Amino acid sequence: MVKRYGDRVAVDGLDLDIRRGEIFALLGPNGAGKTTTVEVLEGHRTRDAGEVRVLGVDPARGGRRWKAQLGIVLQSGGGDSQLSVRELLQARAACYAGPLDPDEVLELVGLTERAGARGRTLSGGQRRRLDVALGIVGRPRLLFLDEPTTGFDPEARRQFWALLRSLRDLGTTMLLTTHYLDEAEALADRVGVLARGRLAEVAVPTALGGRGTAPAVVSWTEDGVRRTAETATPTAFVQQLAARFPGEVPGLTVARPTLEDVYLKMIGEHA
Numbered sequence: 001m002v003k004r005y006g007d008r009v010a011v012d013g014l015d016l017d018i019r020r021g022e023i024f025a026l027l028g029p030n031g032a033g034k035t036t037t038v039e040v041l042e043g044h045r046t047r048d049a050g051e052v053r054v055l056g057v058d059p060a061r062g063g064r065r066w067k068a069q070l071g072i073v074l075q076s077g078g079g080d081s082q083l084s085v086r087e088l089l090q091a092r093a094a095c096y097a098g099p100l101d102p103d104e105v106l107e108l109v110g111l112t113e114r115a116g117a118r119g120r121t122l123s124g125g126q127r128r129r130l131d132v133a134l135g136i137v138g139r140p141r142l143l144f145l146d147e148p149t150t151g152f153d154p155e156a157r158r159q160f161w162a163l164l165r166s167l168r169d170l171g172t173t174m175l176l177t178t179h180y181l182d183e184a185e186a187l188a189d190r191v192g193v194l195a196r197g198r199l200a201e202v203a204v205p206t207a208l209g210g211r212g213t214a215p216a217v218v219s220w221t222e223d224g225v226r227r228t229a230e231t232a233t234p235t236a237f238v239q240q241l242a243a244r245f246p247g248e249v250p251g252l253t254v255a256r257p258t259l260e261d262v263y264l265k266m267i268g269e270h271a
């Protein structure tokens with residue numbers, strides 16, 4: 001898929017398959033083309049070239065029945081309304097042929113106690129939950145989430161992850177964009193890294209950038225100095241190291257590259 005804005009190529013030959021029932025995280029620096037990609041898939045933007053199918057349909061030609069199978073979690077859709085949380089959700093549910101029960105959705109996103117509150121009196125995290133509730137009440141087969149947990153406190157983020165996992169268990173396919181690599185690691189079945197409108201790599205989070213086979217870094221403190229060594233056989237290395245010390249090896253850690261490490265390296269190479 002190709003998308004240009006004037007002479008600027010925002011998406012440059014993207015080739016991507018998202019599997020039914022998976023959570024796919026699209027990563028990439030600001031301006032990499034994530035939002036543009038998602039908007040083309042949603043049918044909100046036209047593309048300049050390439051073939052795109054979403055639930056078997058070209059988004060440029062998708063009709064109402066196709067649209068009704070998509071859920072889109074926008075950045076704060078209902079937050080400013082005078083309507084109550086329940087009324088907003090009931091109004092949205094009425095747009096669909098086979099919606100979920102609005103009260104069950106409130107329960108699922110943890111907003112039951114705020115059902116009577118006006119949208120604008122919700123906290124930031126509660127608004128985001130409402131955004132998700134609005135996105136899923138139509139029982140979508142495919143859910144798009146654009147940076148869903150921005151502004152969440154750590155506990156709310158964990159709860160939100162659990163919510164997305166339970167949606168996956170119900171069979172919902174999800175495409176999310178995020179700048180939080182821990183979020184991608186915790187949630188995604190696969191991640192794709194976009195850099196300058198091109199896909200640098202698609203992999204399961206534990207294998208991205210050769211992470212699964214990368215050497216381990218062993219660190220310890222010896223004679224008051226912090227030492228590190230890279231090794232493909234950390235177990236043998238630590239055994240030898242342990243033999244040199246009478247008890248515990250001071251400050252011992254064994255680490256593999258984090259998702260953030262490989263991501264930053266990948267982005268650097270594609271800059």
Ligand SMILES: Nc1ncnc2c1ncn2[C@@H]1O[C@H](COP(=O)(O)OP(=O)(O)OP(=O)(O)O)[C@@H](O)[C@H]1O
Pocket residue numbers: 005008009010028029030031032033034035036037
């Ligand atoms: N409507 C537009 N008109 C012109 N250029 C645009 C438009 N929308 C996006 N762009 C450009 O296209 C490129 C990709 O933007 P896009 O918003 O898709 O990136 P992104 O990966 O979602 O970034 P972010 O992480 O900041 O949300 C950027 O260079 C951006 O300036």
